[in-house]
Amino acid sequence: MQSTSILVFVLFVLGSTIEARSTSKLNLHSKRAANGTGKNPLTNLVLANKQPIPKHTYAVWDESGMVCILAKFEAHLTITYDTRNGPQQLTERIPIDGTKAKGRCDYLLDEKPVLDVSWIGGFTLRIIFEKKIGDSKWGVNSMDLVYNTADSLFRGSINGGKKVARSEGRTMAMFTTPMDKSYLCPTPPVINLYESKSGKPSVVVRFSNVHFQAFQIELGKFSPASRCSQVSFGSGVAAPLYVSFEQDDSVPVVVGTLTVIVSILVIVGYAVYKSWVFKQVDYDNMI
Template sequence: MARRVAIVYLNCLIICATTTALVSALTINQATTKPRYTKFSASTTEGIGPLATPVSSVAQSKNDDSGVAYYRLFHSKTGATCILLKTDAVVEVVFKLHDLDEQADSFIPEKALIEGDCKNEDYAFMRISWTGYSLVINFAKTPGGERWYISSLGLSVSPDLPQFHGIPIQRKSSIKLYHRQMLIPTTVGKSYSCSELEVPLETDEEDNPPPGLRGTLYLRLLQVQPFMYKSEEFEPARECKPQMLYRDETAPIAVGSTLAVAVLLTISGYGVYRYFKVKNVQYNTME
């Protein structure tokens, strides 16, 4: 009777341990939708101080194209469009001031200064400049020239702007932020389109950045195409996929696995103990 109870108890422990481990492992396939950002509002203005001028109100709905601007770079020799960018964008810069996080936002205005170079068949860049800000977008092609992508972005901000007064940085230096990972690889000859794209910007230690400096580039209703040869307008677009945020499941898996191993060891030890105890009792009874 005691042996049957022990076996039933062992089976229950095995089932519980296995179920816990499986539940922890299966959560790795669960994705959480990334929440929308709310950087765009109808009351934002572009400019500095009393000379600030209102910018077109940005859409409350992501499908509303109000506030969207076109930025076009022309080929220096042919005069044809070689890079075309359409978006409604805002730059966010976060920095520490008196040990507190301060934030400065700036919309990229429609009438920004556009510069760049697209003479090289495999590399090109566009620089968008406005009051105190400069955003450089670098484009490249994959080996073989089948796809284009954004290879890096660089943001420079003047510390002389009023919202950055007090930031611990040399006055002759700019506030610099970068994104150096590949973005939006797309087939050459096609454009890339995305209703919302959020690009994190980070510092480079070689710039001796002030503590806590970071940034984000928010792009709404984005469409972009470099290496244009045949048309002055966008070619058919590759649509972006919804951004998904995956939770780190390393801890649940580790906990579940550890629990399963601990239970199995306990079961094995108890089984060995019961085996020798029952055998010893039977031997003593026979004597």
């Protein structure tokens, strides 16, 4: 009888120990999942505590909920596409509401920060940032627009399908900014994008009220701004295609030269006319 009691007691103790260990492991797994440190790669996609950002601002957060990219801007696009009647243009404005932003932070040395802004119609504007000049400055590496000419917005389009238009490197130099600053520009120069396959100019982007920052963001807010040196005139109007980035002084010079020549000819002509009239009058008086 005593042996049976001892056996029951030993089995009870062993059962309690196994249950306690199982409960402990389950609680530990739950804590790791809640903290995002488990092996499931999707746990970090839903962040409970994201840093707040300024209103009407696009943002990208890292795995810990810290902001790594901030962007605030308006943009009008002029897209040229082919129809049976020749090239046509579509003017598109990035809507204030209804846009979605996602991206990537600079986790690894070979990865650049990326911001994707997408909206209805199959449009995605991608901005890729980078560090420059020994990491003392940052800027925009490139800019792409993804669109689909098979969408109903592109009336009469032929050979419809997904298109990618990309910027040229020299265009992006205007975004170069000191590392501890944000980039601010009310109306930067227009940006031409070129179709990736044919190389033809296909998209003109006109930004306004631009505010960018892709590095050293603190408390989810823009750092003190470095204002742009070049400002174009006009805002919120789609620019004509093939706009030149460099100012052409030949037209003003030609117009000025022609004005001077015409003025000289008028003065000389008037002097000759007056001289002839006066001589004619004097000759009549002599008669």
